[in-house]
Amino acid sequence: xxxxxxxxxxxxxxxxxxxxxxxxxxxxxxxxxxxxxxxxxxxxxxxxxxxxxxxxxxxxxxxxxxxxxxxxxxxxxxxxxxxxxxxxxxxxxxxxxxxxxxxxxxxxxxxx
Amino acid sequence: xxxxxxxxxxxxxxxxxxxxxxxxxxxxxxxxxxxxxxxxxxxxxxxxxxxxxxxxxxxxxxxxxxxxxxxxxxxxxxxxxxxxxxxxxxxxxxxxxxxxxxxxxxxxxx
Numbered sequence: 001x002x003x004x005x006x007x008x009x010x011x012x013x014x015x016x017x018x019x020x021x022x023x024x025x026x027x028x029x030x031x032x033x034x035x036x037x038x039x040x041x042x043x044x045x046x047x048x049x050x051x052x053x054x055x056x057x058x059x060x061x062x063x064x065x066x067x068x069x070x071x072x073x074x075x076x077x078x079x080x081x082x083x084x085x086x087x088x089x090x091x092x093x094x095x096x097x098x099x100x101x102x103x104x105x106x107x108x109x110x111x112x
Numbered sequence: 113x114x115x116x117x118x119x120x121x122x123x124x125x126x127x128x129x130x131x132x133x134x135x136x137x138x139x140x141x142x143x144x145x146x147x148x149x150x151x152x153x154x155x156x157x158x159x160x161x162x163x164x165x166x167x168x169x170x171x172x173x174x175x176x177x178x179x180x181x182x183x184x185x186x187x188x189x190x191x192x193x194x195x196x197x198x199x200x201x202x203x204x205x206x207x208x209x210x211x212x213x214x215x216x217x218x219x220x221x222x
Contacts, residue, residue: 101210
């Protein structure tokens with residue numbers, strides 16, 4: 001079974017731009033969660049989607065948004081990028097809400 | 113608010129030198145405790161899920177145990193390929209988001 005895939009793997013953007021990251025969950029998984037990982041803050045929860053609905057949201061500003069499609073694929077968007085948004089963005093999928101999460105390889109975002 | 117701490121922050125072992133990593137947690141009601149391994153620049157790799165105090169799980173040189181306040185990840189006779197950051201996460205009974213600890217960075221020297 002193929003694992004979680006994320007595209008692109010690397011991105012370089014400048015302040016003020018926006019970015020869209022994509023995540024394809026493990027086949028059959030319906031829940032997708034997004035995390036931001038930085039050396040200083042560790043892994044921080046962004047949001048979770050299940051059946052195209054946002055079920056839970058972490059403590060991030062409204063510049064961070066996401067959505068999930070009917071095939072469970074998910075995208076997250078960050079608008080008006082700031083230097084502090086540089087991080088590894090991880091997507092994790094699970095078969096159902098609250099079940100074990102399996103992570104993708106991440107998208108490394110660098111904001112200049 | 114759910115909280116997870118891990119100790120030590122970093123650990124250096126000689127190959128074959130067994131040790132334990134600690135994960136202490138505060139949660140209103142534990143639904144599950146999860147251990148992951150993360151190599152540099154990669155996503156976390158799932159290792160174990162523990163649900164109740166007294167539960168133990170093993171995989172190769174790793175053994176995870178759970179009490180009401182903490183979990184231990186025991187590493188027996190580690191090899192250099194066990195070098196990674198080990199992350200612990202908890203989920204409460206409301207089934208909401210996972211809360212991750214800061215991780216323990218393990219280095220196993222040949």
